[in-house]
Amino acid sequence: FAQQNGPCMAVVILSPDQWKLHQDATIKIDFYLRQLAELKKSLCGLNIPLHIQTVPLWQDIPAALKQLCQRFQIKTIHCNIENGWNEQQRDLSVATQLSKMDCQFEQYTDRTIFPLHTIRNKSNQPYQVFSAFKKNCIEQLNICLPQALPAIEAQQMVFDNEGIDNLIPSLEQLGFEAIPAEKQQLWPVGEQVALDHLMHFIDSNLVQYDQTRDFPAIEGTSQLSIYLNIGILSIRQCLEALFNAQQGHFYIENSGQQFWLNELLWREFYQHVMADFPHVSKHLPFKRSTQNIPWLQDDASLNAWKYGQTGIPIVDAGMRQMLATGWMHNRVRMICAMFLAKNLLIDWREGEAWFMQQLVDGDFAANNGGWQWSASTGTDSVPYFRVFNPISQSQKFDAQGDYIRRWVPELARCNAKQIHEPYAYITDSNLDYPHPIIDLKMSRQRAIATFKMVNAK
Structure with missing residues (x-):
């Protein structure tokens, strides 16, 4: 769309301090920077200059864009819509700043199939139940299936490079620790x-x-x-x-x-x-009543969970996979999340933050939605009385224990029956694996009683 009105340039703003506030994982930022290098090559082949600028906090972006528009005589800024509360407030400030300069600000739907605030029920209210939301979406897709846009074409080389900075800073220059090459290789870019x-x-x-x-x-x-x-x-x-x-x-x-x-x-x-429902972007549960759940302050259990030392093999395998690779299988994410929020009765926001700090695919909406589903605090979440038994989940979805053996090598010699709860079968003190930090039956009953008490108020 930008090319329809003449030659354009690409601008990428890096905001490392904002990323830290949003708890974005270093491996995710590394992936982004490596992809930025690929984008730079692609744009060069299209004669589109790329300007890269570091603006540590989003609150300073309107002023930075004002200077940029003045320097390059920019008449219109085009960008895709980002959906978070802080992102929306940033873009409102940008739009206000640009309007004072008679500069247009055009935004496009890209992260979602349908524009935000357009999927509504018969009362013109947003959906709170997935099944009804899905039904509406499928009706819309039946009418018109969105198509991918065609690739952009090369433009005439009309810019000189004066004033354009296309150097990509390193992670260290942005204030983050470098990611080992073997970890980068897990996630190729392009x-x-x-x-x-x-x-x-x-x-x-x-x-x-x-x-x-x-x-x-x-x-x-x-x-x-x-x-x-x-x-x-x-x-x-x-x-x-x-x-x-x-x-x-x-x-x-x-x-x-x-x-x-x-x-x-x-x-x-x-x-x-x-x-x-922007309150979910503000560290609040979707279900307001669940704000009163008396979560436990238990740093020892929280740290055991974070580093895969709970004594529950499937949980430990998932947490170790995430630490080692920056990714965790979705079924295991649900198991690990419910174990923290229900069995350990630790505030789901602790887990939500830890996942964002580790995941290469960390997306606030998906991560928050998944955590609130597991913790029974979200919209259309699992009922509070449903508590996954991680051992049963393990036996069902990793029956032979291959996933556990890969990430919990201490249990490599356990057979398919033993590996899901080794201390139920093995008394060997040389197993070098922690005993379970919580009794699953007791903690399940405690979670249900706690949620029931809050819901009764």
């Missing part, structure tokens, strides 16, 4: 890499997705969230690929297709919840 990953999933994994997605020992999920999160892939590209075999027509051919569409719509749901 649009073509992302597109290849998407098509491999569609061609090889989609049909059986409904059967494989819950098993952490196999690659049954798409693992595309990292590319969606920073815009290497768009949600429109995912939908286009999902219905590619139907020549772009919206109809479901198999259950794998249906289940992946459901996951994309869960992502959509949480983005809309964040926009329609």
Whole structure:
């Protein structure tokens, strides 16, 4: 759209202090900077100059953009909408600043399938239940399936490089610790890499997705969230690929297709919840009553959970996977989250923050939505009396213990029966693995009683 009115330049603003306030993971920022280097190459081939500027806090971006517009005689700024409360306030300030300069500010829907504040019930109110939200979305998709936009074309080389700074600072220069190369290699960057990953999933994994997605020992999920999160892939590209075999027509051919569409719509749901109910962006539960839950202050248990030393193998495997790679399987995320919020009765916001500090695909809306679902504080969350038994979950979704053995090598010699709760079968003091830090039956009853008491008030 920007090119329709003449030559354009690209501007990227880096805000390291804001990232720290938002608890973005260093591995996520590293991934972003590496992708920025790829973007720089792509834009160079299109004769589009890239200006990179560091503005530590978002509150200073309006003034920085004012100076930029004056320096380069910019008439219009184009950007995609970001959905968080702070992001919205930042962009309102930018729009106000630019309007004083007779400079246009154009924003576009990119992170979501549908524009924010447009999916409404018959009373013109936002949805609070996923199933009803999904039904409305599917009705809209039946009418018109969004299409990916065509690739932009090269422009005439009309800019000189005077005043343009396209140097990408290092993590250390921005105030973060460097990420080891072996950890970087887990997450390759580049649009073509992302597109290849998407098509491999569609061609090889989609049909059986409904059967494989819950098993952490196999690659049954798409693992595309990292590319969606920073815009290497768009949600429109995912939908286009999902219905590619139907020549772009919206109809479901198999259950794998249906289940992946459901996951994309869960992502959509949480983005809309964040926009329609901004209090969830302010460290508050969606269900206001659950603000009164008497969470426990237990640093020892919290740290055992953070570092995979709880004595519950599936929980420890998930937490160690996240520490080692920056990613955790979604089923295991739910198990780990519910264990913290229900069994340990520790404030879900502690876990929400820890996940954001570690995840390469950390997205506030999805992370917050997932945590509030698990903690029974969110919209359309699991009922408070439903408490996952992590051992049962482990036996069901990692029956042979392969996932646990990979991330908890202390249990490598345990057989498939022993590995899910080793101390129920093994008395060997040389196991070098912690005993469970909590009794699962007792803690389940305690959680239910606590939530019941709060709900009764």
